Amino acid sequence: MIQGSSSFGSFVKTICMAGLYIHIPFCKQACHYCDFHFSTNTQLMADLVKAIIEEIHLQKNYLNQEIIQTIYFGGGTPSLVPASQLHEILAMIQKQHTIADDVEITLEANPDDLTATNLSELKKLGVNRLSIGIQSWNTTLLTFMNRAHNAAQSQRAIDLAREAGFLNINLDLIYGVPGQTLNVLQNDLEVLIRNSPEHISTYSLTIESKTVFDHWRRKGKFAESTEESVARQYQLIMESLSQAGFLHYEISNFAKPGFESKHNSSYWSGSKYLGVGPSAHSYDGLSRQFNVLNNYTYVKSISEKTIPFEKEILSDKDHINEYIFTSLRTHRGCDFNKVQQKFNHDLLSQNRDYLLQLEKNQLVTFSDNLLKLTNQGKLLADKITSDLFVS
Template identity: 45%
Template sequence: MHARKKVFKGLDRIGYICKIIQFTLSGIYIHVPFCRQACHYCDFHFSTNLERMDQMAEMICRELKLRADYLQKTSVETIYFGGGTPSLLQPQLIEKILNQISITYNSDWREVTLEANPDDLDVDKLLSWKSLGIDRLSLGIQSFDEDVLKFYNRAHSSKESKSAIEKARKVGFEKFSLDLIYGYPQPTHELWKRDLSEAIAQNPGHISSYALTVEPKTALGSWTEKGKFQPAEEDFVAEQFEILQELSDKAGYIQYEVSNFGKHGQFALHNTNYWKGVPYLGVGPSAHSFDGKNRGANPSNNSLYLKNLEDGTIPFAVDNLSDEERLNEYILTGLRTLWGIDLGVIHKDFSKDLLASKKSILDQMDREGWLIWKDKNLSLSKSGKLLADSIAAALFF
């Protein structure tokens, strides 16, 4: 496919749908900024200094109290512990945070997710998490190949991954997701096929899969700059994306977002709400928030975050979006999903006629077979999803 050269630039970055409607539900995201060790590809905010976890949990609770009005008394439907490595938190700290949410917010939880590394899962922790109301685990598997795991600097082994899944099932977890990375440079696609087949064989309800991306301030970025690592060609990565689509579809998974595949009734509710534009409050260092109209973020600095909250200051910077920015984010995020974008919403809420203003571009995309039309709803075909962000960018105002 000649257009593959533009495929993966920004493919795995999540934007925000900004449909302007009245919301009755919301979510809370808690960023836990600690990891035992740095994965060589990761540029998320974290620290390997684990000494301040108690203090961090205390300040996260304080932020939850200080920002009580942000969600405007909507019911909190989903809670998501992300990171970093939230499974490093002792259960009593997780309980403290959940109790604070219960006290401060209108809570009607339908899903509480905890990101976890396989090496952190033991039966006692799993039982504690389940007793606290956590009902969904997102397991950072990344690969089942030992050499690849070592290259990524992951702390777990393939054996620990399979054991973690087995333990989670035994204590009664029914909802969990496996995270995988594709695009590791190889002469053939056999390694990726083995990884994906092994993940499917574990029969999780959900699989999230992302392309290996070279980020500047990572070990991988440094190696690439020094010529010690050669990333895979974009066509190779695109082929692996197509293998992901093919094998997951055969196994009964629905690609409901570019990087997310779920069986019926197993879509990640918290992330689905992100893409549908439901407001959420993000607490913790580097956490982002969205109030249904504007967004903002906390500083990506543990010390600064802690100091601000100790002083009683909310460390949150608002990013006021223009109508055009909201519209473009709606297009960007919506086209990544199964549900697509609604041309009626664009006309009603943004006073724009996408069909008229982008007619020639849309006609060309139609001829390429990238679009699916259903009344006034526009979504992407399988081949279109390969180019999701490039297609969205071409439709920006």
């Protein structure tokens, strides 16, 4: 409960780990909703992999010799990269860094790329976590979104991954797509749960600028789902996955106990990470770096031994706001003591009335200076976090 004065309890335990993110900027085809950095022209693949390997070498001191606990191949579509090239990337990481014995190595894959052969190769490379872009089992929705796979390919990919020995699988689920009724979503959830993944990441469709959906919307050809229907879908997801034994450990992420994504958890706990490849971001505890978004410019610049990035030094205010944003999204919550002790900033006295109102409306709980969103509050997470931001 919110009381008269803040007390000084224990810190939220910060997990100390450094992560490496490798961005593979190629896709077979463009999904109609996606604004990530990728190209459907894969001609530059070999040069880009070479540049990534060179960047790992050039950035060898960025993490200040911290042990690498997580490696994440994201994109784009990393499952398009031949195993021999992934092997070269991993070999360079190993050469430049100390890798933890229990390192988590995740690779994002699209169902249509996974075969018994490449899954066995990925396993041999040490990939121990697969994140498969299922999105939905509904053919009409998959076609509407211009996904490159169908439901049968999704099922086959999961079965093959299990046969290859993958014991830690994330499946992506999208919701809020026009035409995705509660019944369609219910079916998607039932099939997902039947497949017993260790982790499920959910994405609410947002219409990003310069995507096909954005173009359709401008032309009046796209009827967006209403806020109420998206909220009902999110509630259905929370209820179904909680009943199926998943821990709702981050606003969009659900895991069987012990299978929370170590890599993403390190982002949310403020650990350092190095992002390699075009559009990748890095964080060293003091600043953020953003690599250039263009594949050709990236390759050219790295060939000249220059990393093409922009850098932003974070102020105390930035650190506090990032902490509020990321911590409130997690089940651990936002620890006001931590903000007080680390930044000498009293979040409680500045937000007392607002917090009382949130608590009264059952949108948050506040105990031992830990603020957590309730399920109802999660529906308003963006508004609540931005209201708490320090200006």
